Amino acid sequence: MDLQNHPILFHIRKNITPTAEEELFFISLLNSLKLKQGEFAEKAGEVTYNFIHVTSGCLMTYYTDKDGNDQVIQFATSGWWTGDLHSLTRQQPSIYTTRALADSEILQLPKVRMEELLDRHPIFERYFRIMFQNSLVTHQNRIIEAFTATAEERYHNFQKKYPQLEQYVPLKYIASYLGITPEFLSKIRRKK
Amino acid sequence: MDLQNHPILFHIRKNITPTAEEELFFISLLNSLKLKQGEFAEKAGEVTYNFIHVTSGCLMTYYTDKDGNDQVIQFATSGWWTGDLHSLTRQQPSIYTTRALADSEILQLPKVRMEELLDRHPIFERYFRIMFQNSLVTHQNRIIEAFTATAEERYHNFQKKYPQLEQYVPLKYIASYLGITPEFLSKIRRKK
């Protein structure tokens, strides 16, 4: 896809109005990448620190605990940002893994380049501030949901939020996202 | 407390380096307020949209669902920001309530003034971007914890994270924060 005319620019222009030069600089920092289903964009333990924008397809970001259990943090469909904020903030290896659930196109913004961007063109601070602020609302809602809704309610909310995902995402990842076992998700499905 | 020399300025200077004029302007937007234990800083349904910085004491922010159940989202001790991001972002009445758990001193930054601040002095975008980014890490950890840890583990993590809170926060709010009933928290406590 042509980077000079990439959909991400339209998203940016909804929130801020950079100059042509600033846009060009931003674009120059990005790695454009195609992932096949199952491929990794970022692996836990590595020190890559990319911030990732999903152009098309779908990625998931998950955390693996000491017992080897995966906990899916989020699904990122087109137009979303994802990545390991934790390691982006501190100087530590990534604790999350980001992986393609379908053939996907992504843009990678490496940590150091993001810092470069924000130092040189502080106008982008606003863009990321708004993005983080919105993301925080989503996360707060997820916390409320986790504590107050039943597994069945969470499942129906998931279906509303990601209408087409269920068709190609293996059930075990959906179950993980919902915080239940695959077996129990199977039982919920049967009831319908 | 003297606003010109307020601890919040030291926190700001750790992240950005505003001019004296910018600092003064920021300070001029803040309402300084003392709350007695039990008093409200923000009530659900109202249209105040304050962003709140806790100078001393402790506040909690909670969500009340249609059945009248409270879900505590976070405790904010000194140095923290809190408030209703949801209504801060959209033009809707607040869905969260923020209340003092102990006598507290706070700074209120009304939504419209925050916008004014960011428009006039974009350097503060960076300050809030960093703040939201850090907050997001905290929220992500809480989601992982909610789904992977047992109630007992969450309780012990809570004790580590907020060492002195348990002494003056009513058990029902701690239970709510942990996503369990007060009765079950009582059972967990007995085991020790």
Next chain:
DNA sequence: TATTTTTCTTAACCTAGTTCAAGACACTTT
């Protein structure tokens, strides 16, 4: 000091969700 109100604990019973183990279904690959 007595009284009322709120907070916390205990116990008996109940349920949402887990664990384990067996099959069923859908795929590739041969």
Next chain:
DNA sequence: AAAGTGTCTTGAACTAGGTTAAGAAAAATA
């Protein structure tokens, strides 16, 4: 077509945590 592999379902037994209701302790008020 057979055989192998991964994904999904089903069921029986179990456990973490909820519900209800009663009482104990503590704090507020008279």
